[in-house]
Every structure is written in structure tokens, then in C-alpha cells.
Amino acid sequence: MPLIPKTDGGSIHWTLLREKIIEILIYISGFSAIIFVFSIFAFIFKEASGFVFSHETDWSFFFFNAAWQPLPEESATYGAFSMIIGTISVTLVAMLIAVPFGLGLAVLVSEFCSPKIKETLKIVIELLAAIPSVVWGFVGLKLMNYVLVNFFGAQVGSNLFNGGIVLALMSLPIIVSIAEDAFKAVPDSYREAAEALGATKWQVVYKVLFPAAKNGLLAAVLLGVGRAVGETMAVLMCTGHNLNNPFSSEFPFLNIFDPIRTLTASIAAELGEAPRGSEHWQALFALGLLLFAIIFVINLTADLVVRGIKQEES
Amino acid sequence: MFQETPLIQKKNRQQTIARTIFMIMAVLAIIPLITIFIYLFYKGSPALSWEFVSEFPRRRMTEGGIFPAILGTFYMVALSLIIATPIGVLAAVYLNEYAGNNWFTRIVNLAVVNLAGVPSIVHALFGLGTFVMFMNGPCLLAASLTLAIMTLPVIIASTKQALEAVPMSFREASWNLGASKWQTIRTLVLPNSFSGILTGIILQVSRAAGETAPIMFTGALYFRKQLPDSIFDQSMALSMHLYTVATQGSQIPEKIQFGTAIVLLGLVLIINAASISLRVYFRSRKKW
Amino acid sequence: MQKTIEIENLSVNYGKHNAIDDISLFACKGEILGVIGPANSGKTTFLKCINRTIDFTSTSKVNGTVKVGGENVREMTSVHDLRRRIGMVFPLPVGLPLTIYDNVAYAPRMAGVRDKDELDELVETCLKQSALWDEVKDRLDSLGTKLSGGQQQRLTIARALSHRPEILCLDEFSIAVDPVTTMRIEDVLVELKKEITIVLVTNLVQQARRLSDRVAFMNQSKLVEFDEVDTIFGENPKEKLTFDYVRGYFG
The missing domain is CATH 1.10.3720.10 (MetI-like)
Structure with a gap:
């Protein structure tokens, strides 16, 4: 009974390498959701940080006052x-x-x-x-x-x-x-x-x-x-x-x-x-x-x- | 036969009442839906013509068609799916085939659920703070990237469902035959979940086509004389166009407003119906 | 006598549950090793250790050595090569959702065989060996999943033979198969054992008696007795328990 001929070393090597690359891509994609949720938070926080950390920002005013008047700026x-x-x-x-x-x-x-x-x-x-x-x-x-x-x-x-x-x-x-x-x-x-x-x-x-x-x-x-x-x-x-x-x-x-x-x-x-x-x-x-x-x-x-x-x- | 006691009669009455109430609820939920469709078609049909979908708007959008908006929507949706589909499918493969039952997988799942729940306007803020910034201004690519992140979790969820439907025994048989994990996924799991993945993605086409908030500040604009030259150009979009003609400027004739609404709604519903019938078709020729 | 499988002091735990407790046995080329015992005695786990599919059960813990062809399976670099040397048939037939032809050609293709003629020949030989060829030769391109249960089980055997294994393991293959098909498959096994090693896990004591050369009797995770078939089924097995089991006094 003939055994299945082993594919020559070179091509096996390539197949394995390709598989590894694909699996790495799969892992990265798997983590992408975490990365995106985190970066959504991070970037919005970054843009908002000037307001959030400003000394002038009164949080009780922000949450409990109804006056939202962006204009005039002063x-x-x-x-x-x-x-x-x-x-x-x-x-x-x-x-x-x-x-x-x-x-x-x-x-x-x-x-x-x-x-x-x-x-x-x-x-x-x-x-x-x-x-x-x-x-x-x-x-x-x-x-x-x-x-x-x-x-x-x-x-x-x-x-x-x-x-x-x-x-x-x-x-x-x-x-x-x-x-x-x-x-x-x-x-x-x-x-x-x-x-x-x-x-x-x-x-x-x-x-x-x-x-x-x-x-x-x-x-x-x-x-x-x-x-x-x-x-x-x-x-x-x-x-x-x-x-x-x-x-x-x-x-x-x-x-x-x-x-x-x-x-x-x-x-x-x-x-x-x-x-x-x-x-x-x-x-x-x-x-x-x-x-x-x-x-x-x-x-x-x-x-x-x-x-x-x-x-x-x- | 059995004599119906008063108690049983009472019970049967109760059941009939419950059934009727639920039926009325269903009808009440469906009637407005039908009314809305009829109303929109009644008001918008005068505007519908080949010229309406194939011509440029004229005289400050008070005349002419909505061709650039349709094309812009097509570009944005196509580009966003080209970006989101591979990542989404691979992420679902990770979650269903590779991830172990541990805390890390829980966090990934939680992230997917949360990403799906992020309001569209928050996605718009994110797109504005990142993609628009990196590309020095709003453009097609920025809008598509924002849409892609929005559709990603839903593609992950629908693909994962399709992968779960492939019986575990197929994978085990394949492993026992000496196939590696990826070989098994490529030759057995993916081909057999293909129909489910495809219908999920088509559904996303219709969702992405209808989105307005995420593209409003990242790449869509009210009016533009030319079609976009590249993905770094801004473009009109159907949903954005509807918002604009409905809210800005009262001199835009009603039939153009309703016509735009019908084209958008029709497009979305046709794609949806296609996805549903494709699903029914695939189910009828299941291989196991 | 060439020993193709050697098992020394093998123990397997699933968490706290002890599935296999310190067993040692061997199987030889040209023989059928029958493994008998009541349900939950660790027979299937034993098979999973041979081709290392036990690795997929994350809670399992394996001690002891399993040698296939003199090589320790734990130390092999490619677990896929190991699995290609061993054919596995499980109780419930699993026809893959591919055509009959592709079902049988699956393993060789995964191993890198591309030549059409070679595959054609292989598919025909394997289907003949598993006594399925005559029934399906005209519809090789119909779906494997649409075959009857007994045909699917023979398809599974053809598939298990398709990579020319040195060892063929069968786990209660006759559960989902009618008696006539069972007899046909048994004939196939007798034919096959001339060239390879067969491990036959079964709960049908008479089947083990008919086919095996050596028999291992397992009970409650332990190996009670391992000897030649005539001794186990004879008047004087070493253990009283064996005597009782093969005569149906318990189990």
C-alpha cells in the first residue's frame, strides 16, 4: 500500500508560514473591537479634555443648569x-x-x-x-x-x-x-x-x-x-x-x-x-x-x- | 365528550381574550407601517421618473434629479463594506473558532456588544476627531471608515451566528483526518457558513445606506456640482440629501422631498428583501 | 511481532474526574486489538490520546506515554502528520457536506496531494475497501450527507482509510448501522488487518470475540485485563470480573 507522498519540504514550509500569517490576522481582527471601543473613548475624551479639565467648568452647572448658550462666545x-x-x-x-x-x-x-x-x-x-x-x-x-x-x-x-x-x-x-x-x-x-x-x-x-x-x-x-x-x-x-x-x-x-x-x-x-x-x-x-x-x-x-x-x- | 365546567369555560374565555389582545397589538403595530408606506408613495410618486434618478439637481435643488447623491451613497457603502467585511469576518472566526472560554474572550464579546450600541452621532464625533483630522478635512474615505466601524460589530455578530450553525462534528471529523485548524476553517467552516455570512453583509448594505449622522460631518455635503474625483473628495449622499431637502429651505417642492424619501426607502427595502429571499433560498438547499 | 502502538502508564483526568487510570498495553501490526468494557470506562478517551485529539478538550490532563511506531506522540513536531497516520471512525457517522468523492479525497488533499489520477485511484480503492463502491460509483458527485446512515458510516471508514493510515481506530462503529452492514464492515476489517493495525472499541462482547486477536477489558477507568482473545474469552481469565463481564453477568 503506497503511503501518501509527503509534499516536499519547501512547499510545506510555505503552507505553514501562510497559515501562521492568516492566524495572526485573525487574532488582530479579533482584538479590533476592543481597540475601536477604546479609541472611540480615547479620541472623544481627547477632544473634550479642554472642557473637562478647565477650571472654569462647573460640573453642577453642566448637569443641573438649563442655559446652553454657546453664543456670544465671551x-x-x-x-x-x-x-x-x-x-x-x-x-x-x-x-x-x-x-x-x-x-x-x-x-x-x-x-x-x-x-x-x-x-x-x-x-x-x-x-x-x-x-x-x-x-x-x-x-x-x-x-x-x-x-x-x-x-x-x-x-x-x-x-x-x-x-x-x-x-x-x-x-x-x-x-x-x-x-x-x-x-x-x-x-x-x-x-x-x-x-x-x-x-x-x-x-x-x-x-x-x-x-x-x-x-x-x-x-x-x-x-x-x-x-x-x-x-x-x-x-x-x-x-x-x-x-x-x-x-x-x-x-x-x-x-x-x-x-x-x-x-x-x-x-x-x-x-x-x-x-x-x-x-x-x-x-x-x-x-x-x-x-x-x-x-x-x-x-x-x-x-x-x-x-x-x-x-x-x- | 367531556362536559365543560364553568371553570374551563372561564379559562377558555381568558385565552381567547389574550389571543385577541395580542392580535390587535400586532395589527396596531403594522397599520402605521402600511400607512406610512402608502402616504410616502402617494406623495412622492409624481416625482419618480428616470430623469429624477439620473440627473443632477438644478436651481438650488428645486429642480432636476438626485443622481450625485445616489452615486455618493453607493461609493460610501461599497468602500465601507470593503473595509469592514474582512475584519468583521476574521474577528468572528477568532471568536467562534480560536477564542477559549476565558476572561479575555468575555472582554472581546463585551467590546463587540458595546461597539454595536455606540450611538451614531458618537461615531460621527470619533470620525471627526480622527479620520477627518488625519486627512485634513472631510472626504469619502473618512465617511466610509466611520461607517465601517459602525457596521463592524453587526457583521461580527451575524458572521458568528453563521459559523455557530456549522455542526461541531464536521470540525472534529476534519481534525481527525489530519487537517489543521485553518484548513478546516477554509475548506469546511467558511464554505458552509457562506450563505449566512453573505445575507448578514447584504443586510449591512441597507443599514449603511440609510445612515446619516456618521457621514454628516465626515464626508457628505449638502450640494456639490461635480461627482467626486477620488476617495479624498467630498460627495453628496442620499440620506444626507433627504435631511437637507426636508429641513433646509422651504422653497424646495414637496415632490422632490418625498421623491428622495421614496428612493432611499425603496433602495433600503429592496436590498433587505433581497437578503431575506436569499436566506430563504439558501435554507431550502441546505447540505445537511 | 511489530508493536505499532505502545501505551505505558497512561492516565487522563478531566478536572477532578479520572477518565483513565494508569493503563499499559500495546497493539501489533496485523492484529485487531479489541477494547471492551461498560459505558464510561474510558474507551473513547483512550482513542483520543492516540491521535492527540484529546488536546481539544481544554480541561484534560494527560500523564504517561503513548508511542505510535516507536515515537512518543507528545514529542512529535507535527500533530497533523500524526493524525494522518491514524484513521478514526466514531460511533455516529459524520458525512462532511461535500460530495462523496470530495469526502474521501479530503484528507489527501489537505496533505498536499493534487494529482487528479492519483486521487481518482485512491477514492476508488478506499470506497472498495469499505464496501461502498458498488452502491455509489455512479453518483460520486452527490452529497455525502444525503447517504443513509449505514452508507455514511462506510463513507467515514473510506475517509479514514484515504490517507493510508498505519493504524485504524474504530469507536463502536456499529451503533448507527444495521446488522447486515455491520457484517460487511467486519469482513472489511478482517481483510484490512493484514496490512495495518486496527483498534476496535466496542461494547458488543461477541463482536470483539469474533474479530480481535488481543482484547483489553476496561472497567471504571482501569484496565482489568489485557491478553489474547482465547484467554479472555476462555474458561480461565486471570480476573473473575472479566469472566463475569464476557458472560454478561454485569455491564
Whole structure:
């Protein structure tokens, strides 16, 4: 029996060398995500550092004062309070709409409907996720604006509610898909056991599935929040872009038809006008740093929550 | 048959109610979607013509077409994918085939998740602070690099999913036959996850085409008479164009605004639909 | 008698679990070594040590020496060369998602064989040796994964033979195969052992009796007895445990 002829030494050498090079490339690419996250932080921090380390920067003013007046330069004040409130309020409105709808859709998709409807719904949700944020902004600006003014009696059509609805539709897909994954991760034996004991499908959902999938659902909501906080173009175009605090001490505590202004939209709107390296420019990068930090915390929490599930399983 | 007790009747009622509520929710979520599409097409269809997509804008964008914007978007997306795809695919290969189950892998995974969550405007800040700076001003390449970093984590995630779908037993069989790790990846793992990787990347084409914030300050501009000569030129882009015509200057006719919106939305949805049908097609001829 | 596999004081731990506890045995060219024993007695781990696929289990810890062809496998520079000298067949057949032809030609190609005629000849010989040729010769370009279970197992054997191994290891190959195919493969093994060493791990005691020249009986990670087939299955094996096991009193 002839043994396989060994390829001559030279070509083996080349093959091995080529493999080593490719594997080194694979390792470098593997680390690239770390490098990028780190350099995003580093470069934004670098640009913002003039503002961050300046003796004139009063942090309590930055966080708790509403006066964001980059012009005139001599008497500029940078208080981000309104924008932080704006981001919080629009995220809140969006989540109040998107969370019940998202979880409901996820339950429907994973538990209640036939495979055919399920496929269709999933494709619709996927297409929903594909619509670019600038198109959402356009819809808010043209269609929602009109509807809110003419049918809801809003003074201005571009407002908190407009942005909230658009953001809700935008964060719906991610909430549905993560929540559906969470339901899918619940072992079928749980459902079968509950149904064997005489529970209806609805009872299975709220007595078995919700408790069993609660971590995954929490992660779904967190990622939805992250999406809403970070969204830029849509909120820039349909929230009215006005420094304002929509919360009030009187009922209903939130004026949903007030125009607002968010962190992301402020950066997008003003970055073009701020001269490179100016105090205004640095203050905008400081806003970016704040956004980065918020998103980092949200993602970290979501990751820990998801990891919690995995550890419980194993 | 069994007699239905009042309790069972109550339970069945509950179930029907729950089902109905969920169905209504689904319909409520889908109706606005359909309304939006119909509304956009109704308003924008008068503008749609071959001239609209093949001509330059005229008279301060109040007339003519949007050809340079379409071409600019094409350049940016193509360039960004050329940059992001190899890195993304190799990174996914690292995570799925090489990385051990240790703290370092956890950090890499966490970095991917975080990179995916970074807001688009923060990517814009990063692009402005790095690429635009190194290239002495905004340009196509800077915008594409910014887009590439943005699409990278999603390419990693979708590729990783495709690699995970290849059964472990194939790899073990290959190793037992004396194939090295990379040989196994090249001859078995990658060819068998190719369809999944491809559909993931096509999906990214549509995502990148719709992005506005990251290119706004790094390479896209409102209006330019000529097409870009090189990757160091600035260019118009479709998403940026939509933002501009929708918000700046009220004298731009509505049909141009809606026409631009439809072209962008149509483009994105067609690419998406292509990705979905490709996925269905590949699934139907699975090899194992 | 040429010893192709020599194992001295081999122990393997998976974390705290002791999978193999201090075993020593050997296998010779021209013979079939049968390894029998109840489930979880360390038989599969033993095979993984021979071609060092045990390395892929990160928690494993190996002590002792395994020599293939007189060479310590731990000291070999190219683990791929080692694996090319050993054919492996596992309980569940794995047809690679390639054509039947490519399945068999996979290992030679990975080893650098490019010549078409040589590959054609190799594929034909291997498929004939594994008694699959007649069934598939007209559809060599259809997918290996679409074959039936028994055919896939024979395809796996053809593949394991494709790099002309000095040693062929089979791990309970008949689990997923019908009795008729099992008999055919057994005939193939008897034919093959003239030229190479075969290690046959099986939980079918009678199969070991039919085919083996030497038998190793493992129980609870330990080697209970290692001797010629007639002694193990005879009236007077050294250990009472062996006697009980081969007669089906336990296990």
C-alpha cells in the first residue's frame, strides 16, 4: 500500500508560514473591537479634555443648569440639563409605548400564532428595523406633524410625543427580537408541564414564561432604551429641537406636546457651526462623552443580565 | 365528550381574550407601517421618473434629479463594506473558532456588544476627531471608515451566528483526518457558513445606506456640482440629501422631498428583501 | 511481532474526574486489538490520546506515554502528520457536506496531494475497501450527507482509510448501522488487518470475540485485563470480573 507522498519540504514550509500569517490576522481582527471601543473613548475624551479639565467648568452647572448658550462666545454658558431631561423624557414616552407593544408582539410571535403568521410577522419586524432613521425623521416631520396639529390639537407638531412615537416604532424591532429569544430560551418542558396541569396558554404565558424569561425581557427593554437614547436623526427632525423641560408639577406631570431637545440632536445640530477646538466644540464632545458613558452602562447592565441567565441555565 | 365546567369555560374565555389582545397589538403595530408606506408613495410618486434618478439637481435643488447623491451613497457603502467585511469576518472566526472560554474572550464579546450600541452621532464625533483630522478635512474615505466601524460589530455578530450553525462534528471529523485548524476553517467552516455570512453583509448594505449622522460631518455635503474625483473628495449622499431637502429651505417642492424619501426607502427595502429571499433560498438547499 | 502502538502508564483526568487510570498495553501490526468494557470506562478517551485529539478538550490532563511506531506522540513536531497516520471512525457517522468523492479525497488533499489520477485511484480503492463502491460509483458527485446512515458510516471508514493510515481506530462503529452492514464492515476489517493495525472499541462482547486477536477489558477507568482473545474469552481469565463481564453477568 503506497503511503501518501509527503509534499516536499519547501512547499510545506510555505503552507505553514501562510497559515501562521492568516492566524495572526485573525487574532488582530479579533482584538479590533476592543481597540475601536477604546479609541472611540480615547479620541472623544481627547477632544473634550479642554472642557473637562478647565477650571472654569462647573460640573453642577453642566448637569443641573438649563442655559446652553454657546453664543456670544465671551459670555457662553454650557448647561446640559434641558438636553438630559429631553433625552430622558423622549426615551420614557417611547418606552411607555414600545415596551407593552414589543413584549406583546414577542409573546404573539413565540407562543400564539401559526408558523406562517409567525414568519410574516418576523419579516415585517425585520423590515421595520431596516427603515433608516432619516426616513423616520421625515415621516415625523411631514406626516406625524400634520396629524398631531390637526387631530390632536397640538400647538406645534414637532414635539415630545411625535419623537416618542417615532422612537417607539424604531426600538420596537430590537425589543421584539430580544424578548422572543428570551421566550425561546425557556425550555418546552416548562410549557408542557404547565399545560399538563391544566393551565391555559394565557396562564402559561404570565405564570410560567414571564417569570422564567424575566432577565431576557429586562435585557430587551434595556437595549430598547439604549437604542432610543442613542438615536439622532429622527429625534433631531421631529422633536422641535427646543430647550425645554416638559415635566411639570401639575397633572399629568408631562406635557407631551412640548417641543424638546436631546443630547444627540444638539451635537448633530451644532457640530457644523462650532469651530474646531473652540470651547463650544469641546463642550459638544463632552456631551458625546456623556452619551458614550450612558450607553456603556446600559449595555454593560444588559450584558450582565443576559449572562446571568446563561449561568443559571448551566 | 367531556362536559365543560364553568371553570374551563372561564379559562377558555381568558385565552381567547389574550389571543385577541395580542392580535390587535400586532395589527396596531403594522397599520402605521402600511400607512406610512402608502402616504410616502402617494406623495412622492409624481416625482419618480428616470430623469429624477439620473440627473443632477438644478436651481438650488428645486429642480432636476438626485443622481450625485445616489452615486455618493453607493461609493460610501461599497468602500465601507470593503473595509469592514474582512475584519468583521476574521474577528468572528477568532471568536467562534480560536477564542477559549476565558476572561479575555468575555472582554472581546463585551467590546463587540458595546461597539454595536455606540450611538451614531458618537461615531460621527470619533470620525471627526480622527479620520477627518488625519486627512485634513472631510472626504469619502473618512465617511466610509466611520461607517465601517459602525457596521463592524453587526457583521461580527451575524458572521458568528453563521459559523455557530456549522455542526461541531464536521470540525472534529476534519481534525481527525489530519487537517489543521485553518484548513478546516477554509475548506469546511467558511464554505458552509457562506450563505449566512453573505445575507448578514447584504443586510449591512441597507443599514449603511440609510445612515446619516456618521457621514454628516465626515464626508457628505449638502450640494456639490461635480461627482467626486477620488476617495479624498467630498460627495453628496442620499440620506444626507433627504435631511437637507426636508429641513433646509422651504422653497424646495414637496415632490422632490418625498421623491428622495421614496428612493432611499425603496433602495433600503429592496436590498433587505433581497437578503431575506436569499436566506430563504439558501435554507431550502441546505447540505445537511 | 511489530508493536505499532505502545501505551505505558497512561492516565487522563478531566478536572477532578479520572477518565483513565494508569493503563499499559500495546497493539501489533496485523492484529485487531479489541477494547471492551461498560459505558464510561474510558474507551473513547483512550482513542483520543492516540491521535492527540484529546488536546481539544481544554480541561484534560494527560500523564504517561503513548508511542505510535516507536515515537512518543507528545514529542512529535507535527500533530497533523500524526493524525494522518491514524484513521478514526466514531460511533455516529459524520458525512462532511461535500460530495462523496470530495469526502474521501479530503484528507489527501489537505496533505498536499493534487494529482487528479492519483486521487481518482485512491477514492476508488478506499470506497472498495469499505464496501461502498458498488452502491455509489455512479453518483460520486452527490452529497455525502444525503447517504443513509449505514452508507455514511462506510463513507467515514473510506475517509479514514484515504490517507493510508498505519493504524485504524474504530469507536463502536456499529451503533448507527444495521446488522447486515455491520457484517460487511467486519469482513472489511478482517481483510484490512493484514496490512495495518486496527483498534476496535466496542461494547458488543461477541463482536470483539469474533474479530480481535488481543482484547483489553476496561472497567471504571482501569484496565482489568489485557491478553489474547482465547484467554479472555476462555474458561480461565486471570480476573473473575472479566469472566463475569464476557458472560454478561454485569455491564
